Amino acid sequence: MTVLKSTADTQGAEFAANRDAMLAKLAELEAEHAKAIAGGGEKYVERHRKRGKLLARERVELLIDEDSPFLELSPLAAWGTDYKVGASVVTGIGVVEGVECVIIANDPTVKGGASNPSSLKKGLRAADIAAENRLPVINLVESGGADLPTQKEIFIPGGRTFRNLTRSSAERIPTVALVFGNSTAGGAYLPGMSDYVVMVKERAKVFLGGPPLVKMATGEESDDESLGGAEMHARVSGLADYLAADEEDAIRLGRSIIRRLNWHKQGPTPMPVVQGPLYSAEDLLGIVPSDLKVPFDPREVIARVVDGSEFDEFKPLYGTSLTTGWATVFGYPVGILANAQGVLFSEESQKATQFIQLANQSDTPLVFLHNTTGYMVGKEYEQGGIIKHGAMMINAVSNSKVPHVSVLMGASYGAGHYGMCGRAYDPRFLFAWPSAKSAVMGPAQLAGVLSIVARQSAASKGQEYNEEHDAAMRAMVENQIEAESLPMFLSGMLYDDGIIDPRDTRTVLGLSLSAIHNGPVKGAEGFGVFRM
Ligand code: COA
Secondary structure, eight states, X not given: OOBOOOXXXXXXXXXXXXXXXXXHHHHHHHHHHHHHHHTTOHHHHHHHHHTTOOOHHHHHHHHSOTTOOEEEEOTTTTTTSSSOTXXXXXXXXXXXXXXXXXXXXXXXXXXXXXXXXXXXXXXXXXXXXXXXXXXXXXXXXXXXXXXXXXXXXXXXXXXXXXXXXXXXXXXXXXXXXXXXXXXXXXXXXXXXXXXXXXXXXXXXXEESSOHHHHHHHHOOOOOHHHHHBHHHIIIIIXXXXXXXXSHHHHHHHHHHHHHTTOOOOOSOOOOOOOOOOSSOGGXXXXXXXXXXXXXXXXXXXXXXXXXXXXXXXXXXXXXXXEEEEEEEETTEEEEEEEESSSEEOHHHXXXXXXXXXXXXXXXXXXXXXXXEOEEOOSHHHHHTTHHHHHHXXXXXXHHOOSOEEEEEXXXXXXXXXHHTTOGGGOOSEEEEOTTOEEESSOHHHHHHHHHHHHHHHHHHTTOOOOHHHHHHHHHHHHHHHHHHHSHHHHHHTTSSSOBXXXXXXXXXXXXXXXXXXXXXXXXXXXXXXXXX
Protein backbone atom coordinates (compact mmCIF):
# COMPACT_ATOMS: atom_id res chain seq x y z
CA MET A 1 0.00 0.00 0.00
CA THR A 2 1.41 3.40 -0.96
CA VAL A 3 0.46 6.45 1.05
CA LEU A 4 0.63 9.63 -1.00
CA LYS A 5 2.86 12.38 0.36
CA SER A 6 1.68 15.88 -0.44
CA THR A 7 4.27 18.35 -1.62
CA ALA A 8 1.81 21.19 -2.11
CA ASP A 9 2.90 24.42 -0.49
CA THR A 10 -0.41 25.13 1.20
CA GLN A 11 1.02 28.21 2.93
CA GLY A 12 2.45 29.78 -0.25
CA ALA A 13 1.23 32.86 -2.14
CA GLU A 14 0.27 30.87 -5.23
CA PHE A 15 -1.90 28.55 -3.20
CA ALA A 16 -3.58 31.53 -1.51
CA ALA A 17 -4.28 33.14 -4.89
CA ASN A 18 -5.78 29.92 -6.28
CA ARG A 19 -7.88 29.59 -3.16
CA ASP A 20 -9.18 33.17 -3.44
CA ALA A 21 -10.11 32.60 -7.07
CA MET A 22 -11.92 29.37 -6.21
CA LEU A 23 -13.77 30.99 -3.30
CA ALA A 24 -14.90 33.81 -5.60
CA LYS A 25 -16.26 31.23 -8.06
CA LEU A 26 -17.99 29.40 -5.22
CA ALA A 27 -19.65 32.65 -4.10
CA GLU A 28 -21.01 33.14 -7.62
CA LEU A 29 -22.25 29.57 -7.60
CA GLU A 30 -23.97 30.09 -4.26
CA ALA A 31 -25.86 33.05 -5.70
CA GLU A 32 -27.12 30.91 -8.59
CA HIS A 33 -28.10 28.05 -6.29
CA ALA A 34 -30.05 30.59 -4.22
CA LYS A 35 -32.11 31.41 -7.32
CA ALA A 36 -33.09 27.75 -7.66
CA ILE A 37 -34.03 27.60 -3.99
CA ALA A 38 -36.12 30.77 -4.34
CA GLY A 39 -38.32 28.92 -6.86
CA GLY A 40 -40.97 31.17 -8.36
CA GLY A 41 -40.05 34.08 -6.06
CA GLU A 42 -41.52 35.64 -2.95
CA LYS A 43 -45.03 36.27 -4.25
CA TYR A 44 -45.64 32.69 -5.35
CA VAL A 45 -43.89 31.18 -2.35
CA GLU A 46 -46.08 33.23 -0.02
CA ARG A 47 -49.25 32.28 -1.89
CA HIS A 48 -48.24 28.63 -1.70
CA ARG A 49 -47.65 28.85 2.04
CA LYS A 50 -50.96 30.67 2.60
CA ARG A 51 -52.62 27.67 1.03
CA GLY A 52 -51.11 25.62 3.84
CA LYS A 53 -48.73 23.78 1.55
CA LEU A 54 -45.11 22.73 1.93
CA LEU A 55 -42.47 23.83 -0.57
CA ALA A 56 -40.86 21.20 -2.82
CA ARG A 57 -37.62 21.15 -0.82
CA GLU A 58 -39.51 20.95 2.48
CA ARG A 59 -41.37 17.90 1.17
CA VAL A 60 -38.05 16.30 0.23
CA GLU A 61 -36.56 17.12 3.60
CA LEU A 62 -39.46 15.52 5.46
CA LEU A 63 -39.38 12.48 3.20
CA ILE A 64 -35.74 11.55 3.68
CA ASP A 65 -34.26 10.08 6.84
CA GLU A 66 -33.51 12.63 9.52
CA ASP A 67 -30.08 14.25 9.17
CA SER A 68 -29.29 12.21 6.04
CA PRO A 69 -27.72 13.96 3.04
CA PHE A 70 -29.62 14.75 -0.14
CA LEU A 71 -27.46 14.59 -3.26
CA GLU A 72 -29.24 17.22 -5.31
CA LEU A 73 -28.86 16.79 -9.07
CA SER A 74 -28.85 19.40 -11.82
CA PRO A 75 -29.70 22.30 -9.46
CA LEU A 76 -28.71 24.83 -12.13
CA ALA A 77 -30.77 23.29 -14.93
CA ALA A 78 -32.13 26.04 -17.21
CA TRP A 79 -29.33 28.45 -16.22
CA GLY A 80 -28.80 30.84 -19.13
CA THR A 81 -32.25 30.14 -20.63
CA ASP A 82 -35.55 32.03 -20.39
CA TYR A 83 -36.75 29.65 -17.68
CA LYS A 84 -36.16 29.94 -13.96
CA VAL A 85 -32.89 28.46 -12.70
CA GLY A 86 -33.67 24.98 -11.39
CA ALA A 87 -36.30 24.34 -14.09
CA SER A 88 -39.35 24.12 -11.78
CA VAL A 89 -38.39 20.73 -10.39
CA VAL A 90 -36.08 19.43 -7.66
CA THR A 91 -34.31 16.12 -8.30
CA GLY A 92 -31.79 14.15 -6.32
CA ILE A 93 -30.89 11.05 -4.39
CA GLY A 94 -32.10 10.76 -0.82
CA VAL A 95 -32.23 7.97 1.72
CA VAL A 96 -35.75 6.95 2.73
CA GLU A 97 -36.04 4.29 5.44
CA GLY A 98 -32.45 3.35 4.68
CA VAL A 99 -33.12 2.98 0.93
CA GLU A 100 -31.46 5.29 -1.58
CA CYS A 101 -34.18 6.65 -3.85
CA VAL A 102 -34.33 9.08 -6.74
CA ILE A 103 -36.71 11.84 -5.69
CA ILE A 104 -38.38 14.09 -8.25
CA ALA A 105 -40.38 16.96 -6.76
CA ASN A 106 -42.27 19.52 -8.84
CA ASP A 107 -41.89 23.09 -7.67
CA PRO A 108 -45.45 24.44 -7.83
CA THR A 109 -44.27 28.00 -7.14
CA VAL A 110 -42.78 28.18 -10.65
CA LYS A 111 -45.52 28.40 -13.30
CA GLY A 112 -47.72 26.08 -11.27
CA GLY A 113 -44.99 23.42 -11.46
CA ALA A 114 -45.46 23.16 -15.25
CA SER A 115 -42.66 21.39 -17.15
CA ASN A 116 -40.65 23.38 -19.67
CA PRO A 117 -37.95 21.88 -21.95
CA SER A 118 -35.30 22.16 -19.21
CA SER A 119 -37.60 20.54 -16.62
CA LEU A 120 -38.15 17.68 -19.02
CA LYS A 121 -34.41 17.16 -19.58
CA LYS A 122 -33.83 17.30 -15.83
CA GLY A 123 -36.59 14.80 -15.09
CA LEU A 124 -35.36 12.44 -17.80
CA ARG A 125 -31.81 12.63 -16.45
CA ALA A 126 -33.08 11.73 -12.97
CA ALA A 127 -34.98 8.80 -14.46
CA ASP A 128 -31.83 7.61 -16.26
CA ILE A 129 -29.92 7.76 -12.99
CA ALA A 130 -32.64 5.70 -11.32
CA ALA A 131 -32.61 3.10 -14.10
CA GLU A 132 -28.81 2.81 -14.45
CA ASN A 133 -28.22 2.53 -10.73
CA ARG A 134 -31.35 0.55 -9.85
CA LEU A 135 -32.84 3.16 -7.53
CA PRO A 136 -36.52 3.33 -6.54
CA VAL A 137 -38.25 6.48 -7.79
CA ILE A 138 -40.48 8.73 -5.70
CA ASN A 139 -42.37 11.47 -7.54
CA LEU A 140 -43.71 14.31 -5.39
CA VAL A 141 -46.39 15.54 -7.74
CA GLU A 142 -47.94 18.98 -8.01
CA SER A 143 -47.73 20.27 -11.53
CA GLY A 144 -49.70 22.11 -14.16
CA GLY A 145 -48.35 19.52 -16.64
CA ALA A 146 -46.78 20.73 -19.84
CA ASP A 147 -45.71 24.37 -19.97
CA LEU A 148 -48.18 25.02 -22.73
CA PRO A 149 -46.40 27.72 -24.75
CA THR A 150 -43.39 25.37 -25.11
CA GLN A 151 -45.43 22.26 -25.85
CA LYS A 152 -43.74 21.63 -29.21
CA GLU A 153 -40.47 20.88 -27.44
CA ILE A 154 -41.87 18.72 -24.70
CA PHE A 155 -45.04 16.99 -25.73
CA ILE A 156 -43.51 14.34 -28.01
CA PRO A 157 -40.22 13.63 -26.17
CA GLY A 158 -42.04 13.96 -22.82
CA GLY A 159 -43.74 10.63 -23.42
CA ARG A 160 -40.56 9.03 -22.16
CA THR A 161 -41.32 10.21 -18.64
CA PHE A 162 -44.19 7.76 -18.46
CA ARG A 163 -42.45 5.02 -20.43
CA ASN A 164 -39.50 5.24 -18.02
CA LEU A 165 -41.74 4.76 -15.01
CA THR A 166 -43.27 1.57 -16.29
CA ARG A 167 -39.94 0.28 -17.59
CA SER A 168 -38.50 0.80 -14.12
CA SER A 169 -41.35 -1.23 -12.74
CA ALA A 170 -40.69 -3.98 -15.30
CA GLU A 171 -37.08 -4.06 -14.06
CA ARG A 172 -38.50 -4.53 -10.54
CA ILE A 173 -37.42 -1.03 -9.55
CA PRO A 174 -40.33 0.34 -7.50
CA THR A 175 -42.00 3.64 -8.37
CA VAL A 176 -44.07 5.70 -5.96
CA ALA A 177 -46.19 8.81 -6.62
CA LEU A 178 -47.18 11.07 -3.75
CA VAL A 179 -49.73 13.48 -5.18
CA PHE A 180 -49.98 16.79 -3.33
CA GLY A 181 -51.91 18.85 -5.82
CA ASN A 182 -52.65 19.19 -9.48
CA SER A 183 -51.69 16.30 -11.73
CA THR A 184 -53.59 16.93 -14.91
CA ALA A 185 -53.58 15.49 -18.41
CA GLY A 186 -50.13 13.97 -19.10
CA GLY A 187 -49.40 14.52 -15.42
CA ALA A 188 -52.18 12.08 -14.53
CA TYR A 189 -50.00 9.33 -15.93
CA LEU A 190 -47.40 9.97 -13.22
CA PRO A 191 -49.64 8.25 -10.67
CA GLY A 192 -51.13 6.20 -13.50
CA MET A 193 -47.79 4.56 -14.31
CA SER A 194 -46.48 4.24 -10.73
CA ASP A 195 -46.51 1.08 -8.62
CA TYR A 196 -47.79 2.86 -5.52
CA VAL A 197 -49.97 5.97 -5.32
CA VAL A 198 -50.74 8.21 -2.36
CA MET A 199 -53.10 11.19 -2.69
CA VAL A 200 -53.66 14.03 -0.28
CA LYS A 201 -57.30 14.52 0.70
CA GLU A 202 -58.97 17.61 -0.75
CA ARG A 203 -55.69 18.60 -2.43
CA ALA A 204 -54.76 16.03 -5.06
CA LYS A 205 -56.53 16.52 -8.36
CA VAL A 206 -55.85 13.86 -10.92
CA PHE A 207 -57.80 13.90 -14.15
CA LEU A 208 -57.18 13.63 -17.87
CA GLY A 209 -59.24 16.78 -18.36
CA GLY A 210 -60.55 19.31 -15.87
CA PRO A 211 -64.17 20.52 -15.73
CA PRO A 212 -63.79 23.15 -18.52
CA LEU A 213 -62.22 20.64 -20.89
CA VAL A 214 -64.89 18.03 -20.13
CA LYS A 215 -67.58 20.62 -20.75
CA MET A 216 -65.98 21.44 -24.11
CA ALA A 217 -65.50 17.81 -25.07
CA THR A 218 -68.78 16.22 -24.04
CA GLY A 219 -70.94 18.96 -22.58
CA GLU A 220 -70.92 17.18 -19.22
CA GLU A 221 -71.11 19.42 -16.11
CA SER A 222 -68.68 18.27 -13.44
CA ASP A 223 -66.43 19.46 -10.63
CA ASP A 224 -62.80 18.88 -9.58
CA GLU A 225 -63.61 16.52 -6.78
CA SER A 226 -65.85 14.12 -8.71
CA LEU A 227 -63.52 14.15 -11.72
CA GLY A 228 -60.22 13.67 -9.91
CA GLY A 229 -60.34 14.21 -6.16
CA ALA A 230 -58.31 12.07 -3.79
CA GLU A 231 -61.41 10.64 -2.07
CA MET A 232 -62.91 9.65 -5.41
CA HIS A 233 -59.67 7.96 -6.53
CA ALA A 234 -59.29 6.17 -3.20
CA ARG A 235 -62.92 4.97 -2.97
CA VAL A 236 -64.23 4.85 -6.55
CA SER A 237 -61.64 4.70 -9.36
CA GLY A 238 -59.01 2.86 -7.29
CA LEU A 239 -56.15 4.91 -8.75
CA ALA A 240 -55.11 5.97 -5.24
CA ASP A 241 -53.80 3.16 -3.04
CA TYR A 242 -53.64 5.34 0.05
CA LEU A 243 -55.64 8.41 1.07
CA ALA A 244 -53.52 10.83 3.09
CA ALA A 245 -55.12 13.22 5.57
CA ASP A 246 -52.59 15.95 4.77
CA GLU A 247 -49.13 16.47 3.27
CA GLU A 248 -47.25 15.16 6.30
CA ASP A 249 -49.44 12.07 6.28
CA ALA A 250 -48.67 11.51 2.58
CA ILE A 251 -44.96 11.66 3.37
CA ARG A 252 -45.41 9.23 6.26
CA LEU A 253 -47.27 6.86 3.92
CA GLY A 254 -44.54 7.22 1.29
CA ARG A 255 -41.91 6.29 3.86
CA SER A 256 -43.90 3.27 5.00
CA ILE A 257 -44.22 2.07 1.39
CA ILE A 258 -40.42 2.19 1.01
CA ARG A 259 -39.95 0.44 4.37
CA ARG A 260 -42.00 -2.51 3.08
CA LEU A 261 -40.10 -2.91 -0.20
CA ASN A 262 -37.72 -5.44 1.29
CA TRP A 263 -34.99 -3.69 -0.67
CA HIS A 264 -31.52 -5.20 -1.06
CA LYS A 265 -28.55 -3.68 -2.79
CA GLN A 266 -27.00 -5.95 -5.39
CA GLY A 267 -23.48 -4.53 -5.48
CA PRO A 268 -20.71 -5.73 -3.16
CA THR A 269 -20.69 -4.12 0.28
CA PRO A 270 -17.88 -1.64 0.90
CA MET A 271 -14.83 -2.54 2.97
CA PRO A 272 -14.67 -1.03 6.44
CA VAL A 273 -13.08 2.41 6.28
CA VAL A 274 -10.04 2.47 8.50
CA GLN A 275 -9.05 6.04 7.86
CA GLY A 276 -10.14 9.09 5.87
CA PRO A 277 -7.64 11.10 3.79
CA LEU A 278 -4.54 12.24 5.67
CA TYR A 279 -4.77 15.75 4.22
CA SER A 280 -7.50 18.34 4.67
CA ALA A 281 -10.22 18.73 2.03
CA GLU A 282 -9.87 22.50 2.62
CA ASP A 283 -6.64 22.34 0.60
CA LEU A 284 -8.66 21.38 -2.48
CA LEU A 285 -9.56 25.05 -2.82
CA GLY A 286 -5.96 26.00 -3.60
CA ILE A 287 -4.72 23.22 -5.86
CA VAL A 288 -6.20 24.20 -9.22
CA PRO A 289 -4.45 27.26 -10.67
CA SER A 290 -6.89 29.91 -11.86
CA ASP A 291 -5.01 29.82 -15.16
CA LEU A 292 -5.71 26.32 -16.44
CA LYS A 293 -2.61 26.44 -18.66
CA VAL A 294 -0.59 25.86 -15.51
CA PRO A 295 -0.56 22.12 -14.79
CA PHE A 296 -1.17 20.68 -11.33
CA ASP A 297 -0.46 17.29 -9.83
CA PRO A 298 -3.70 15.30 -9.52
CA ARG A 299 -2.08 13.20 -6.76
CA GLU A 300 -2.59 16.26 -4.56
CA VAL A 301 -6.32 15.87 -5.21
CA ILE A 302 -6.32 12.09 -4.86
CA ALA A 303 -4.50 12.39 -1.51
CA ARG A 304 -7.43 14.48 -0.24
CA VAL A 305 -10.20 12.26 -1.56
CA VAL A 306 -9.32 8.59 -1.08
CA ASP A 307 -9.31 6.52 2.11
CA GLY A 308 -6.08 6.90 4.07
CA SER A 309 -4.58 8.83 1.10
CA GLU A 310 -3.58 5.36 -0.09
CA PHE A 311 -3.06 5.14 -3.84
CA ASP A 312 -1.32 2.29 -5.60
CA GLU A 313 -0.19 3.81 -8.83
CA PHE A 314 -0.20 1.72 -11.97
CA LYS A 315 2.56 2.23 -14.59
CA PRO A 316 3.87 5.34 -12.79
CA LEU A 317 6.91 5.57 -15.07
CA TYR A 318 5.04 5.27 -18.37
CA GLY A 319 2.72 7.80 -20.02
CA THR A 320 3.22 10.13 -17.09
CA SER A 321 0.78 12.75 -18.36
CA LEU A 322 -1.99 10.44 -17.12
CA THR A 323 -1.95 9.11 -13.57
CA THR A 324 -3.67 5.76 -13.06
CA GLY A 325 -4.03 3.71 -9.91
CA TRP A 326 -6.16 1.93 -7.35
CA ALA A 327 -7.71 3.24 -4.15
CA THR A 328 -10.86 3.05 -2.06
CA VAL A 329 -13.39 5.81 -1.37
CA PHE A 330 -15.51 5.19 1.72
CA GLY A 331 -14.49 1.55 1.38
CA TYR A 332 -15.55 1.24 -2.28
CA PRO A 333 -12.68 0.07 -4.50
CA VAL A 334 -12.04 2.36 -7.47
CA GLY A 335 -9.59 2.73 -10.30
CA ILE A 336 -8.66 6.36 -10.86
CA LEU A 337 -7.58 7.97 -14.14
CA ALA A 338 -6.39 11.53 -13.65
CA ASN A 339 -4.80 13.89 -16.15
CA ALA A 340 -1.46 15.14 -14.92
CA GLN A 341 0.01 17.35 -17.62
CA GLY A 342 -2.99 18.25 -19.73
CA VAL A 343 -2.11 16.60 -23.02
CA LEU A 344 -2.77 12.94 -23.83
CA PHE A 345 -0.11 11.24 -25.95
CA SER A 346 -0.06 7.72 -27.46
CA GLU A 347 1.56 6.28 -24.33
CA GLU A 348 -1.15 7.73 -22.07
CA SER A 349 -3.88 6.39 -24.36
CA GLN A 350 -2.39 2.90 -24.33
CA LYS A 351 -1.90 3.02 -20.58
CA ALA A 352 -5.52 4.16 -20.07
CA THR A 353 -6.78 1.37 -22.33
CA GLN A 354 -4.92 -1.30 -20.40
CA PHE A 355 -6.01 0.19 -17.07
CA ILE A 356 -9.69 0.28 -18.09
CA GLN A 357 -9.44 -3.36 -19.19
CA LEU A 358 -7.89 -4.30 -15.86
CA ALA A 359 -10.70 -2.56 -13.96
CA ASN A 360 -13.21 -4.53 -16.02
CA GLN A 361 -11.39 -7.78 -15.27
CA SER A 362 -11.71 -7.09 -11.55
CA ASP A 363 -15.21 -5.47 -11.55
CA THR A 364 -13.76 -2.22 -10.17
CA PRO A 365 -15.61 1.08 -10.78
CA LEU A 366 -13.62 3.88 -12.41
CA VAL A 367 -13.26 7.54 -11.45
CA PHE A 368 -12.07 9.99 -14.10
CA LEU A 369 -10.52 13.25 -12.88
CA HIS A 370 -10.43 15.60 -15.86
CA ASN A 371 -7.84 18.21 -16.64
CA THR A 372 -6.99 17.67 -20.27
CA THR A 373 -6.53 19.82 -23.34
CA GLY A 374 -7.01 16.75 -25.53
CA TYR A 375 -4.87 14.41 -27.61
CA MET A 376 -1.53 15.67 -28.93
CA VAL A 377 -1.47 17.03 -32.47
CA GLY A 378 1.46 17.48 -34.87
CA LYS A 379 3.33 15.49 -37.50
CA GLU A 380 5.36 13.40 -35.10
CA TYR A 381 2.27 12.34 -33.20
CA GLU A 382 0.06 11.72 -36.22
CA GLN A 383 2.81 9.54 -37.69
CA GLY A 384 3.13 7.80 -34.35
CA GLY A 385 -0.55 6.80 -34.56
CA ILE A 386 -2.19 9.20 -32.08
CA ILE A 387 -5.58 8.70 -33.80
CA LYS A 388 -5.38 4.91 -33.39
CA HIS A 389 -4.24 5.20 -29.80
CA GLY A 390 -6.81 7.80 -28.81
CA ALA A 391 -9.44 5.66 -30.52
CA MET A 392 -8.25 2.72 -28.46
CA MET A 393 -8.84 4.64 -25.23
CA ILE A 394 -12.24 5.85 -26.43
CA ASN A 395 -13.10 2.25 -27.41
CA ALA A 396 -12.14 1.05 -23.93
CA VAL A 397 -14.20 3.79 -22.23
CA SER A 398 -17.19 3.18 -24.48
CA ASN A 399 -17.30 -0.58 -24.00
CA SER A 400 -16.26 -0.68 -20.37
CA LYS A 401 -19.15 -1.99 -18.30
CA VAL A 402 -17.99 -1.11 -14.79
CA PRO A 403 -19.64 2.06 -13.43
CA HIS A 404 -17.83 5.31 -14.22
CA VAL A 405 -17.92 8.62 -12.37
CA SER A 406 -16.37 11.73 -13.92
CA VAL A 407 -15.25 14.87 -12.14
CA LEU A 408 -14.22 17.85 -14.26
CA MET A 409 -11.60 19.61 -12.14
CA GLY A 410 -10.08 21.82 -14.82
CA ALA A 411 -9.92 21.62 -18.60
CA SER A 412 -11.89 19.00 -20.48
CA TYR A 413 -11.33 19.79 -24.11
CA GLY A 414 -11.67 18.05 -27.44
CA ALA A 415 -11.57 14.30 -27.76
CA GLY A 416 -9.85 14.27 -24.37
CA HIS A 417 -13.33 14.91 -22.92
CA TYR A 418 -14.49 11.76 -24.71
CA GLY A 419 -11.54 9.57 -23.73
CA MET A 420 -11.93 10.64 -20.11
CA CYS A 421 -15.58 9.57 -20.14
CA GLY A 422 -17.37 12.83 -20.92
CA ARG A 423 -21.13 13.16 -20.80
CA ALA A 424 -21.80 11.30 -24.06
CA TYR A 425 -19.97 8.25 -22.71
CA ASP A 426 -22.60 7.75 -20.02
CA PRO A 427 -20.69 8.01 -16.77
CA ARG A 428 -23.17 7.11 -14.01
CA PHE A 429 -22.52 10.60 -12.60
CA LEU A 430 -20.61 13.63 -13.89
CA PHE A 431 -19.82 16.56 -11.62
CA ALA A 432 -17.82 19.70 -12.30
CA TRP A 433 -15.74 21.93 -10.07
CA PRO A 434 -16.29 25.67 -10.46
CA SER A 435 -12.84 25.77 -12.10
CA ALA A 436 -13.85 23.43 -14.94
CA LYS A 437 -14.06 24.35 -18.59
CA SER A 438 -15.21 22.19 -21.45
CA ALA A 439 -15.37 22.80 -25.18
CA VAL A 440 -14.18 21.41 -28.48
CA MET A 441 -10.97 23.41 -27.87
CA GLY A 442 -9.78 26.46 -25.95
CA PRO A 443 -11.36 29.82 -26.94
CA ALA A 444 -8.10 31.34 -28.25
CA GLN A 445 -7.27 28.24 -30.29
CA LEU A 446 -10.77 28.05 -31.72
CA ALA A 447 -10.76 31.73 -32.72
CA GLY A 448 -7.26 31.29 -34.16
CA VAL A 449 -8.36 28.32 -36.27
CA LEU A 450 -11.33 30.29 -37.62
CA SER A 451 -9.00 33.17 -38.45
CA ILE A 452 -6.53 30.97 -40.35
CA VAL A 453 -9.36 29.34 -42.31
CA ALA A 454 -10.85 32.74 -43.20
CA ARG A 455 -7.42 34.06 -44.20
CA GLN A 456 -6.79 31.09 -46.49
CA SER A 457 -10.25 31.38 -48.00
CA ALA A 458 -9.66 35.08 -48.81
CA ALA A 459 -6.24 34.29 -50.30
CA SER A 460 -7.65 31.55 -52.52
CA LYS A 461 -10.17 34.05 -53.93
CA GLY A 462 -7.43 36.64 -54.40
CA GLN A 463 -9.12 38.96 -51.86
CA GLU A 464 -7.36 41.17 -49.38
CA TYR A 465 -7.81 40.06 -45.78
CA ASN A 466 -9.26 42.64 -43.43
CA GLU A 467 -7.13 42.53 -40.28
CA GLU A 468 -9.45 44.82 -38.34
CA HIS A 469 -12.43 42.52 -38.95
CA ASP A 470 -10.25 39.56 -38.06
CA ALA A 471 -9.31 41.02 -34.67
CA ALA A 472 -12.94 41.86 -33.90
CA MET A 473 -14.11 38.42 -35.01
CA ARG A 474 -11.48 36.73 -32.87
CA ALA A 475 -12.38 38.74 -29.79
CA MET A 476 -16.07 38.04 -30.25
CA VAL A 477 -15.58 34.31 -30.83
CA GLU A 478 -13.19 34.03 -27.90
CA ASN A 479 -15.71 35.65 -25.57
CA GLN A 480 -18.51 33.46 -26.82
CA ILE A 481 -16.55 30.21 -26.50
CA GLU A 482 -15.23 31.20 -23.09
CA ALA A 483 -18.79 31.83 -21.85
CA GLU A 484 -20.01 28.56 -23.35
CA SER A 485 -17.16 26.58 -21.74
CA LEU A 486 -18.04 27.59 -18.20
CA PRO A 487 -19.64 25.11 -15.80
CA MET A 488 -22.79 27.16 -15.09
CA PHE A 489 -23.58 27.31 -18.78
CA LEU A 490 -22.93 23.57 -19.22
CA SER A 491 -24.90 22.76 -16.08
CA GLY A 492 -27.79 24.84 -17.42
CA MET A 493 -27.76 22.60 -20.50
CA LEU A 494 -27.77 19.46 -18.31
CA TYR A 495 -24.28 18.45 -19.51
CA ASP A 496 -23.33 17.63 -15.93
CA ASP A 497 -25.19 16.51 -12.81
CA GLY A 498 -24.15 19.55 -10.82
CA ILE A 499 -21.26 21.84 -9.94
CA ILE A 500 -19.74 20.85 -6.63
CA ASP A 501 -17.51 22.52 -4.06
CA PRO A 502 -14.11 20.80 -4.47
CA ARG A 503 -14.12 20.22 -0.70
CA ASP A 504 -17.20 18.00 -1.13
CA THR A 505 -15.58 15.74 -3.73
CA ARG A 506 -15.01 12.80 -1.40
CA THR A 507 -18.55 13.02 0.00
CA VAL A 508 -20.13 13.33 -3.45
CA LEU A 509 -18.06 10.42 -4.79
CA GLY A 510 -19.02 8.36 -1.74
CA LEU A 511 -22.74 9.10 -2.18
CA SER A 512 -22.49 8.32 -5.90
CA LEU A 513 -20.64 5.04 -5.33
CA SER A 514 -23.11 4.02 -2.66
CA ALA A 515 -26.03 4.74 -5.02
CA ILE A 516 -24.28 2.85 -7.83
CA HIS A 517 -23.95 -0.23 -5.64
CA ASN A 518 -27.73 -0.66 -5.59
CA GLY A 519 -27.16 -2.47 -8.87
CA PRO A 520 -24.64 -5.19 -9.68
CA VAL A 521 -21.06 -4.11 -10.48
CA LYS A 522 -19.71 -6.20 -13.32
CA GLY A 523 -16.98 -5.63 -15.87
CA ALA A 524 -17.18 -6.07 -19.63
CA GLU A 525 -16.46 -9.42 -21.18
CA GLY A 526 -15.47 -8.01 -24.53
CA PHE A 527 -14.44 -4.77 -26.21
CA GLY A 528 -14.66 -3.58 -29.80
CA VAL A 529 -11.79 -4.12 -32.22
CA PHE A 530 -8.75 -2.28 -30.88
CA ARG A 531 -6.67 -0.69 -33.62
CA MET A 532 -3.16 -1.52 -32.48
N1 COA B 1 -48.32 26.11 -18.84
C1 COA B 1 -47.83 27.36 -18.75
N2 COA B 1 -48.06 28.17 -17.71
C2 COA B 1 -48.80 27.68 -16.71
C3 COA B 1 -49.32 26.37 -16.74
C4 COA B 1 -49.07 25.58 -17.86
N3 COA B 1 -49.50 24.33 -17.96
N4 COA B 1 -50.01 26.17 -15.60
C5 COA B 1 -49.90 27.30 -14.89
N5 COA B 1 -49.17 28.21 -15.56
C6 COA B 1 -48.83 29.58 -15.12
C7 COA B 1 -50.02 30.47 -14.96
O1 COA B 1 -50.35 31.09 -16.18
C8 COA B 1 -49.54 31.47 -13.94
O2 COA B 1 -48.70 32.41 -14.57
P1 COA B 1 -48.67 33.94 -14.05
O3 COA B 1 -48.52 33.90 -12.59
O4 COA B 1 -47.49 34.51 -14.77
O5 COA B 1 -49.98 34.54 -14.44
C9 COA B 1 -48.63 30.65 -13.04
O6 COA B 1 -48.27 29.51 -13.82
C10 COA B 1 -49.32 30.16 -11.79
O7 COA B 1 -50.57 29.58 -12.17
P2 COA B 1 -51.89 29.77 -11.31
O8 COA B 1 -53.04 29.25 -12.11
O9 COA B 1 -51.99 31.16 -10.81
O10 COA B 1 -51.52 28.83 -10.09
P3 COA B 1 -52.43 27.93 -9.19
O11 COA B 1 -51.51 27.36 -8.20
O12 COA B 1 -53.60 28.65 -8.70
O13 COA B 1 -52.94 26.77 -10.17
C11 COA B 1 -52.75 25.00 -11.75
C12 COA B 1 -52.04 25.89 -10.71
C13 COA B 1 -51.68 24.09 -12.31
C14 COA B 1 -53.82 24.23 -11.05
C15 COA B 1 -53.41 25.86 -12.84
O14 COA B 1 -52.51 26.85 -13.27
C16 COA B 1 -53.83 25.06 -14.05
O15 COA B 1 -54.87 24.46 -14.04
N6 COA B 1 -52.99 25.04 -15.12
C17 COA B 1 -53.29 24.34 -16.35
C18 COA B 1 -53.24 22.87 -16.13
C19 COA B 1 -53.47 22.09 -17.42
O16 COA B 1 -54.56 21.95 -17.89
N7 COA B 1 -52.38 21.60 -18.01
C20 COA B 1 -52.44 20.85 -19.18
C21 COA B 1 -51.13 20.20 -19.29
S1 COA B 1 -51.04 19.04 -20.59
